[in-house]
Amino acid sequence: DTGVSQNPRHKITKRGQNVTFRCDPISEHNRLYWYRQTLGQGPEFLTYFQNEAQLEKSRLLSDRFSAERPKGSFSTLEIQRTEQGDSAMYLCASSRGQGVYSYEQYFGPGTRLTVT
């Protein structure tokens, strides 16, 4: 049983460039989450998918951010016109989902983004 994987693990980009991250969840999990973690803080929720449907986006997710989960399997998170404030660890998590019941989320190793 493989865990959640994320690629790339590290990304250094110049301000203004676009970047895309990929997350592959645990195969039988229908829920997928993106979080952002900055130094010294806990992860903050960005967006959530149930199967291929994006059901919630945080106010943290500006118009420059877009996420997809085209076939209800892997997901991508794209940041356009990156800014230095986007520098953070981007975490993906997946879980089972059944109505309002909250199962534990399993996290990937994260993608560390540095915007220079």
Next chain:
Amino acid sequence: AQKVTQAQTEISVVEKEDVTLDCVYETRDTTYYLFWYKQPPSGELVFLIRRNSFDEQNEISGRYSWNFQKSTSSFNFTITASQVVDSAVYFCALSEAAGANSKLTFGKGITLSVRP
């Protein structure tokens, strides 16, 4: 709005000491879930425990134990006979059932250092 407070920021103990990590939460929901995650220096968040609001039984798993008290909105975590490998950042998190998306709200984390 939901909130998790981890008032302790850093704790340092000597190996074999017991240590308790505090977590206080706020929620208006009557059905909610509480979690603890460990983030070792490698960076990947590791799930430790999930508790739902209807189950106030304390739980013990090896050297780990958790004390859930709804009356004080606390969900504290005790490590008995700490070991160097317990050194990590520990996060308490909350999800509410009402949102039906199970997004996690994390505290800021507690950095635990266990010295040999």
